[in-house]
Amino acid sequence: MSEPAPAALSKRELYTLFGALMLTMLLASLDQTIVGTALPTIVGDLNGMGDYTWVVTAYLIATTASTPLYGKLSDLYGRRPLILVAIAIFLTASALAGLSQTMLQLIIFRGLQGLGGGGLISLAFTVVSDVVSPRERGKYQGFFGAVFGISSVAGPVLGGWLSEVDWRWIFYINLPLGLAAMVAVDQVLRRHRFPTRPRRIDYLGAACLVPAVVCLLLAVTWGGNDYAWNSVVILGLFAAAAVLTAVFLYIETRAEEPILPLRMFKQGTFALAAVIALVFGVAMFSGIVYIPLFFQMVRGYSPTESGLLMIPMMAGMVLTSVSSGFVISRLGRYKWFLVAGSVVITSGLALFTQLHVDTPLWLSSLYLLVLGIGMGMFMQPLVLAMQNIVRVEDLGAGTSTSNFARSLGGAVGTAVLGAVMTAKLNGELAANLPAAVAELSPAEAAAFGGTDLSAVMESPTVVAHLPEPVRLVVQQAFTDGLDRVFLVAALIAAVTIVLTLFMPNLTLRGAAPARAGGDPDAAAAEIRAETAP
Incomplete structure (x- = not known):
């Protein structure tokens, strides 16, 4: 190649x-x-x-x-x-x-x-x-x-x-x-x-792939919210997604120009990187979606203020994304950046399980910085790994597969972690809210009795104006729920550590001068060995 x-x-x-x-x-x-x-x-x-x-x-x-x-x-x-x-x-x-x-x-x-x-x-x-x-x-x-x-x-x-x-x-x-x-x-x-x-466009493949993705995303979006997970609607959507996916894969084995060339997955590095991208998407979106929820619902900051409080994560991502890119170009290898990045991401998510109602801002900012450093080290080397191994004629399909897997993982992860969050939150409120309401004065209890708890779950302003005993219970429930979310996300991220360790340490293709004593054709030889039948 x-x-x-x-x-x-x-x-x-x-x-x-x-x-x-x-x-x-x-x-x-x-x-x-x-x-x-x-x-x-x-x-x-x-x-x-x-x-x-x-x-x-x-x-x-x-x-x-x-x-x-x-x-x-x-x-x-x-x-x-x-x-x-x-x-x-x-x-x-x-x-x-x-x-x-x-x-x-x-x-x-x-x-x-x-x-x-x-x-x-x-x-x-x-x-x-x-x-x-x-x-x-x-x-x-x-x-x-x-x-x-x-x-x-x-x-x-x-x-x-x-x-x-x-x-x-x-x-x-x-x-x-x-x-x-x-x-x-x-x-x-x-x-x-x-x-x-x-060439001829794979219309049949597109006609199966798009509705398969739509059915899957609707299932994970509606499940546990609009419909119960075991409802006919959700089970039907999952079944439709599975059938359409099976038909799509069958079509791709026979299409002249398949939308998703299955030959790419015969290359071990590409298949492994696609799985890593999917798993990473699940873990990554917990940081992007649920950390601002802590700042807004527990600490009472506005959405704009919570966005500004995410700056340490941005700084870490910018720093390591740019610097690791230059180092990878110099070294010509990427594996250990993936391993290190997955370790740091897992550590950052694990740190967020230690959040409390009174966690100081400087400490949560430090956690964000750690998470951002890991994400910056991880994201671009993963795309490079997939681009480096595919055929030239499959470069567009290979690159889009990386983004597709990450987006799909993010969509599924957001839904799954949301279900984890809701289950823990509802359990904590059911266990502790009645005792808090019992502490209220008759006037406060009457006022709280008219509060729609669904509004409490969606509005930081409502939480901030609850009577103090109730507010403390709600804030603690959100904190406990988020701790559970980050624990699950950290366990999922830990899977990427194992997967990246199995990645071959291939050399990036290119015309950079060989190191002293190195083989200028090493990259081509390694990739030929990787892609050999």
């Missing part, structure tokens, strides 16, 4: 392209976090409290389901047209979402946004892999990891601020940034030809 010569770009063109790709990634990753902070304002304006979760769910489902399609289509028809289409869909949907007059319109346009967002992240990684050799790719993709860290903090802060000005600008702000990225990507890629091979 030979590595093609990267497209000949001047330094100026490379930096222009790289900046535009970072901007497209920022659009997609920011849109996953910016809306959550503004949801109460949006729901109040559009009168749609009953459907508010679909504003987030529609985007998540569409993004996850469309990611594999972009990867394969870009292998067939080139990166430039596909990334331009993804940006165009995303910007059109952003404008329409900003103009929405009803919740139904907003949900539909958020789903359309997700169809564009599914291509932004995976295609950005893939385009970099076209113009930079694997050996040099680490230092560039390290900056992409920094983008994820920045968006995890900037999203809630920016969303909170814009919701106070005009929530519609949460979507309109995408337009100038996206247009600038589109022009830059088009101008640079227009002058350079990349390998394409027009």
Whole structure:
């Protein structure tokens, strides 16, 4: 298997392209976090409290389901047209979402946004892999990891601020940034030809894959919330997902150009990395989703303030993502960054099991820093491992598989950990709330009796104004529930330690000079051995 010569770009063109790709990634990753902070304002304006979760769910489902399609289509028809289409869909949907007059319109346009967002992240990684050799790719993709860290903090802060000005600008702000990225990507890629091979599109595979993903995500989203886990609806969705997946895999073994080339999974490194990405997605989203919940529900901070309190995690991600990228490019190997990153992530999640109602901010900030350091060390080397081993003609499909597995793991993990959280929270409230209510004065008890506990679970403001005995019980219940979530997440993250230890320590392909006494063809020889039948 030979590595093609990267497209000949001047330094100026490379930096222009790289900046535009970072901007497209920022659009997609920011849109996953910016809306959550503004949801109460949006729901109040559009009168749609009953459907508010679909504003987030529609985007998540569409993004996850469309990611594999972009990867394969870009292998067939080139990166430039596909990334331009993804940006165009995303910007059109952003404008329409900003103009929405009803919740139904907003949900539909958020789903359309997700169809564009599914291509932004995976295609950005893939385009970099076209113009930079694997050996040099680490230092560039390290900056992409920094983008994820920045968006995890900037999203809630920016969303909170814009919701106070005009929530519609949460979507309109995408337009100038996206247009600038589109022009830059088009101008640079227009002058350079990349390998394409027009073939027949695997329509049958797409017709099975997309509904299979949708059924699975609906099952884990609705399960335990809208429907019981053992209800006919949830069991039916899981069954439909399983049947559609089986049919999809059968189709892929016979398709001329399968959406997901199963030959990639015959390579041990790729298959193992895909499993690691799935497991990592489960653990990673516990940090992004549930840590702000502690700051808001237990400590009483606003969504904007809780976003700012996540800065230590962002700092750790930016620091190690960029620095590890440069070191990997210099050394030409990535395995031990994955192992070290998984150890640090597991340690960070384990530290969060020690959270208490009165945990000082400096200590929780330290925990966040540890978690961010681990995530920065881990995320980009995993993508490199998958890109380094696949065939050139499968580069788009291989890269999108990495993002798909991580997104799917995140969606499933959020649902599973949410169920863990809810079970512990309800148990603690049932055990301790009656005694706390008994301590209230008649006036306080009467006032509390009119409080809807479902509102307590969703509003930090309501928690802050509860009578003190009740408030302390609710805060402790949330703390205990979050401790259980982080314990489960840490155990899941520990699985990645074991899995990464089994990763072969392959050399990245590329034209970097060989070390003294080294074999300049070592990378090719190692990969030939790895992919040999």
